[in-house]
Amino acid sequence: EADIYQTPRYLVIGTGKKITLECSQTMGHDKMYWYQQDPGMELHLIHYSYGVNSTEKGDLSSESTVSRIRTEHFPLTLESARPSHTSQYLCASTPSAREGYTFGSGTRLTVV
């Protein structure tokens, strides 16, 4: 089934660790996005991509990086996790800026 998949679903790690959150979509969408969201709260844009080899910074990008080597794959890396990174991370994709997003199920990250 065409969808957008995020792994892991839950992650608990120690401070200072490097982590990569995975996001893959099978819909052939060019545009992909990462958002940070505390439960039921505002969505904050972290990074986005318009296609292969294209990445742009959002509002909360300073402590993370992304890559887009393949259309379907858009991983997010935190170089050194901190307790302030504890949150839910949502990946989304869309075929164009005038179409709705499909969101992944999210990764709930806890940094201890």
Place this chain on the structure above:
Amino acid sequence: GENVEQHPSTLSVQEGDSAVIKCTYSDSASNYFPWYKQELGKRPQLIIDIRSNVGEKKDQRIAVTLNKTAKHFSLHITETQPEDSAVYFCAASIRRGSYIPTFGRGTSLIVHP
């Protein structure tokens, strides 16, 4: 900067009543306005959208209206049911180089049986 304001932050209604959530945006060039519903512990899902060349769109019990002159758009839910309880987010495409959907802060809708 360019943003989207959403009101109210919380809305409590009785089953069967109507609910209205309003959003305003600042970029006059915005041309796409989606609404998402996020149930507790689940991913946001698109429920309805409207483009700038249309003033109103309906889908069963939900409707969206757009006033481009005033730069505001609203979600209307009629005959609310307990399963409508969720957080609702509006969004508007805002220019950041290209067009990026910018989200409102969300409205927590509670429908009491």
